[in-house]
Amino acid sequence: MSTGHQRLKGPGFVTPALIWTFAFFVVPFLVMGTMSLATLEGRTLVWGLSLANYAELTEKAYLWRAIMVSLEITLTVTVVSVILAYPLAWIIAYRIPPRWQRLALLLAILPFWTSYVVRSYAWLLVLAREGVVNQTLISMGLISEPITLANTRFATVTGFVHFFVMLLTLTIYANLVQLSPNYRRAAMDLGASAFQTFRHVVLPLTLPGIVTGAFLTFVLCIGDYVTPQILGGNTELTVPQVIMVQLGRRADFPLASALAIVLMAIVTLVYILSARWLRLDRL
Amino acid sequence: MNRLKTALTGTTVLTLAAGAAMAEGELNALVWCDHTDPGLIEPFEQAFGVKVNLREYEGTGAALALLEQSRPGDWDVLVIDGIDVFRAVDAGLLAPLPDEALPTDDFFPQVVMAENNSVDGVTYAVTEKFGYNTISYNADKVDPADMQNLSAVWSEKYDGRISIYDYYLPVMGLAAIANGIDTAGIDGASLAAIGSTLGEMRARAASVAGVVAAQTALATGEVDIVVGGGEWLTAVLAEEQPELTWTIPQEGAVRWAQSIGVLESSENKDMAVEFVKYITSPEGQARLATSSCFWGMPANAKAGEFLTDAQKNTLRWDEQPDYLARTQLYPAPDTDLDIEMQDLWLDTLQQ
Structure with a gap:
């Protein structure tokens, strides 16, 4: 009796999660996949098994370019965010006394408390020709005329990095504080320099935290619409922006779905490549 | 300015009084952001004892997709790009409007746009702003x-x-x-x-x-x-x-123009038509023209009686004959x- 009861416990615990995943991931994904195989003829949606929407990726240069732009921006943001977040997480974990660490983390995530859209517009004002950055550089005599910072890829990357450094700091910090100080002590005892200790001991052991944060950064960044729309000034278009254009006037859901599936395929590929180090359970 | 406001409020009350006895209820409108100004909507709500629920959208495609996925009766009023009225008519979404209820005789002639707002001689929408x-x-x-x-x-x-x-x-x-x-x-x-x-x-x-x-x-x-x-x-x-x-x-x-119409599936068509009449009335037009979201010229030329000189100056009221001819x-x-x-x-x- 008790064995049978226990046998039922497993499915009992898992079923709600399965229902949730099925309802909010599998079903929408199937709908989107099916929609991507439909076509829009005139203004009429024609269901079918056509690959025409995927073929447009090779026929229309701006679609392929959007994928490249999205990848370039996302990779830049991910690399820059990791480079900035690691030292920050290190300082919080090892240089700040434990009693101040909670405050330091709070300060690190403080920008999360403001609206994403408001934060993006704030960056637009900071980077404007009359904005803080240009005015500071001019007053310091470093430039004589304002330089174009807003409405550029630089602005998009800056807005993203500001957001994702916080996220990465948390995942890397979580990894660093779980690392026993004995590893570093042992390495030093064996004659390793500080750099060698970091290079051969700490970095490999914190790789799961870095990869986990980097993967989340990649996923959130490549699918984001708001930041490039506000800060990029449409000087180049990412995939989410092109999806929005397809939906806005023509309601071309089939092509928009195909583009969304392509984004998902890219994310899946990145997941496979990074799966070895991913530790999503540590979040 | 105060006198103008008083006149505006008084005229609105008188104009809308005829319909005030209508049943209380709700009206659901799919609109552009200029309709979300409380200064525009509240006088109608008070006069008719109706709550107007507004939802903004961007892009005709998005609006049509939303309507096609809604249940019949979910929406009563649609504001739509003037050049896209035919798309909503083709999709069977708009109901005919009673011509006699629309003050198009008072409109700037160039923005009546019967060729856009009518199909086969039936009027489905009316220009409200341009x-x-x-x-x-x-x-x-x-x-x-x-x-x-x-x-x-x-x-x-x-x-x-x-x-x-x-x-x-x-x-x-x-x-x-x-x-x-x-x-x-x-x-x-x-x-x-x-x-x-x-x-x-x-x-x-x-x-x-x-x-x-x-x-x-x-x-x-x-x-x-x-x-x-x-x-x-x-x-x-x-x-x-x-x-x-x-x-x-x-x-x-x-030149851009936006139109307003009543949805075929509306279960509150009479009230929806009253809303269209209010929006195209001189008072409603003056408020819509100077909405906090964005300004634009009212289609009804009589709205000028309810706009201040400063507002008309900003809208370039006096230049409209020339602008309409050149656009x-x-x-x-x-x-x-x-x-x-x-x-x-x-x-x-x-x-």
């Missing part, structure tokens, strides 16, 4: 004389000081006008010339911006000119920054041409 996609600029930063010539606007002189409004139809309409092509005459063959002009514009532009971004760019000095801008862009900024203004160049410009409705392409135009636009942005 304006121009033209050139907005900072008069302190650019030479106003240059703004009278479209090719000068995107010349080397203003390199990096231009923002382009992020909607392909009006901007491509302006590009067509710059090439001497009528917006109604745009076809596949004319896209090469239009594309070339778009490329020139794009090369000079610092950004391609939506409404808020374009306003921000102009107000903060990020750019000095918005191609495709107009009164809808600068009017709400006029009080604080009078140097931000707009003009219609010698070649002309593009063309923005392109209304069929499906195939629309795809070509959108592809050309996206190609240009990605260059």
